[in-house]
Amino acid sequence: MKYNPLPKELYIRNRDKFAAKIALNSVAIFNSNDIMPTNADGTMKFRQNNDLFYLTGIDQEETILLIAPDCPNPAWREVLFLRETNEHIAVWEGHKYTKEEAEAASGIKNIQWLAAFDQIFNSVMALSKTVYLNTNEHLRAGVVVETRDARFIKTCKEKFPLHTYERSAPIMHDLRGVKEQEEINQMQIACDITEKGFRRILSFVKPGVTEYEIEAEYLHEFVRNRSKGFAYEPIIASGPSACVLHYIDNNKACNAGELLLMDVGAEYGNYNADMTRTIPVSGRFTERQRKVYDAVLRVQKEAASILRPGVSIQDYHKEVGLIMQSELLGLGLIDQTDIKNQDPNWPAYKKYFMHGTSHHLGLDVHDVGTMHFPITPGMVFTVEPGIYIPAEGFGVRLENNIVIQQEGYFDLMRNIPIEAEEIEELMNS
Template identity: 70%
Template sequence: MRYQPASASLYKKNRNKVIERLPSKSIAVFHSNDILPTNADGTMRFRQNNDLLYLCGIDQEETILVICPDYPEPSMREMLFIKPTSEQIAIWEGHKFTQEEAKALSGITNIKWTTDFELIFQSLMTLSKHVFLNTNEHLRADVKVQTRDARFIKDCKEKFPLHQYHRVAPMMHKFRSVKEPEEIIQLQKACDITESGFRRVLSFVKPAVLEYEIEAEYLHEFVKQGSRGFAYEPIIASGKNACVLHYIQNNGPCQDGDLILFDVGAEYGNYNADMSRSIPVNGRFSKRQRQVYDAVLRVQREAMNLLRPGISIQAYHKEIGLIMQAELVSLGLIDQTDIKNQDPEKPAYRKYFMHGTSHHLGLDVHDVGTMHDPIQAGMVFTVEPGIYILEEGLGIRLENNIVIEENGYRDLMKNIPIDPEEIETLMNE
């Protein structure tokens, strides 16, 4: 494997969380993602279903995990079904998991081929009452392609219509939102690779370089360090492009006197970093750029101190809005009249800061996890305030990834340059 996976103990621990929450006579089934087509006989790169990976660590297509804690035969209480391999498959597709390898990685002793699934599943269902099946229930999910999970739900209900069916997603969201120490290690590795990419870029950027040339520098460093590449489509936005929040064209020139906004992160072992930085193309911030940069940096530092166990994300975002409002007044972008006359549903500061400050981070970049329950120690969040002034062609966002601890936070990106004077020094070495 390109990356070093976590130990089997993590996956055993994660499965036990599910087992402890299942009612008696339950069965839970998790499927891998499909390999999706492009055109003709082309396919996209495979990306594992994150819930399955969280529970067994198997990063391979056509994988099924079945948990049936009350089954009379102990060896069938946890079963993993993997794709049968052969010499022919090895020639055309390369190495696939053997049963022994899957056992060692997942910690599951009973490994079967997927060709055995239907007959065994029939036996498990005869003694089960509650069936827990998986779906994508992310708050912002917009699923237009039928998944392997969705097909299985349809088939299962047709074959076994009298069982009691349940959603497993709510419990998975709860479990995955609080990271285990082994997961923090993977996230730190993703952040460290991201740091290497950023430091490489600081010595590369100069006037007239193209945005996609910078993207290539990041990708080179990420892959060289054992990442499969970007955690998400990277944003390399110079000048006024930085005022487009999801700018991913990355095809413009970087002009002398402009800033470049980077929103990039490396993936490592399916865990994701999510970093934003803003740097001057010519290696020196102008007075105005520095004023806005310092304002964003102050908001970020205050935001990090506000994120702590027990508070709600809603209360946190409301407080950040007030902090940003004060900074925008100081910058002369809004005034007290704007604030007095604002629509409470669309406060004045939203003209220049129109997105949220933090989201869960983990196996998904916008990771699953409730946005309504109080924050807990072990959760990982981005902290990413920004100010976007279209009329000045200036957009600045600064983003770090932090682990919430009982008495504060741990900054996974503390080594990534963010101080403006350090950035200038590194760019001019």
């Protein structure tokens, strides 16, 4: 692995938190992700199942975690099953965890090879009443590929039809939504790497460079700082392309006088940054561009100040909408008649700001966590308002990542330039 792993104590605490929330005499199973195929004999890069990673710190395929806190046999209360390596695997794929390395990384004492899973799991099931199984229940998930967890659910229910089955996902969403300090530290590194990439391109961008060249500059800086690369498909959108919210073609030239919207973030240790900045290709904002930019920045700052313990995300989005409405009035993009005649389910401001302002951030870029209960300290959110004006050929979005504290918030991107004057100064220095 490129990154420096977090200490095993974090994963011990995470498992203890999970175990405290499940029913008496229960067993829970978590599977790693598959290595996904491309074509012929090709494969994608492996990305660990985030729930398994959260509970173990193990970043390897074909891994199973068993948690049975009340099992009469203490050795079976936590068991980690690994793929057993051999000379062929070592030559063709490289090093895999030894049992000793897995124990040091996860804090789990009982490390077994996968061949032992069926015997141990059958024994634990005989002593358990309830089984917790894991699924991807993200609100935006579009699950079209059968996962190892899904395959395991089928075989488990066929073999043990009389057990009581429960979902692990609601518990994992609750736990993962509130970050431990070690997780925040890892996200800070991801944000710091993202900052390095952004500062690199400020001196690189000029009329005539292409979006894909800018993408390459980011990737160079990310990988050389021990990131695997982008946390998500980067959006490098010049001119009118900025009005396409998920523009990822990144294949156009950046022209003089245009704005360049960049929604990019580095990952580090499987944790993610999510930054958006909008800069003038020629190094100076026009008067109109600057007015729109400043309006978005004001909304961004006010929105961050609203996110605090006790606030619900739904109410927060409504409040930010009213702030944006005021800014759009000032820019002449909407008027009082538009507001008077608006559809309450799609307010007038949505014509120019059609997406949400914040989402959870962590092991997933759109991380799991409650969107219907009050915000609590330790949650990490993006704050990303935008104004998109296709008729004028540009859009502006600004995005930082913040940690909710008991009083106020901590900005993980506090050092990344965002004020228009600083961006212009850096681009022209």
